[in-house]
Amino acid sequence: MNNRLRELRAAREWSQAQLAEVLEVSRQTVNAIETGKYDPSLPLAFRIAGVFELPIEAIFSAEEK
């Protein structure tokens, strides 16, 4: 799954640690999502969408084959 998390976080000038605190996950989890090594669960994806006030599909998209 592709995502725009790094881009959206950078636009708000947040560090990974700051975003992690808001999402109540570890900084490593934010990093793993940004680098595409971990796909978040649906509840976490909704939390991320809520933080950035965007629909989920504006942040996450299916990987093109």
Place this chain on the structure above:
Amino acid sequence: MTDAVRTMTRRRSTFLMAMWALGAGAPLAALGWWLWTPLFYLGVLLLILGATWLLCVPMVSREPLSPAHRRYLRTFFPAMGGYVLAIFVFGFLQHVALPTWVMILVALLPVLPMIWVVVTIWRYTRESDEMEQRIQLETVYLTCGVVGLLAFAAGMLEMAGVYRFEGGLFFVLPAMFLIYGIAGWWCRRKYGLKGMC
């Protein structure tokens, strides 16, 4: 201890765990060499675990630990200290003629701190975020698989009369901890994380 744990980083905690394993492994191996062979093997297992942790130290980040990880360490160190102490007591007393009920108490003494450790790992997993829980799931599955297969193979060799593993069941739990550490390191790599726990 509480302040030290509060400001502890992942790297420092890995270093302390390595020092603990090496510090406990060396006297256990020495005592085992002198008293009881399974104790020697346990000491060697701890030395391997400690050396592996020590090799991992430079790769581990200097980030502060999460509250769940701090709570885990606060319990882990005293419990493992109690385990080693109880094993020492057992090593010294096992060849002494004692009433059966005393021997049962002495033999089961090391089990008590390990119950504490198992509960602590379970609590740590429950308090962790979803990615850590997934890593723990994969780690525990690998650990159970590897230790189960090793125990099965050892049991088959014993039944065939090819080799007898002295104190075989005694090693199941230490082997689980050793494999848990290595499997944790392996599973974390996939998510871009370094370190064993």
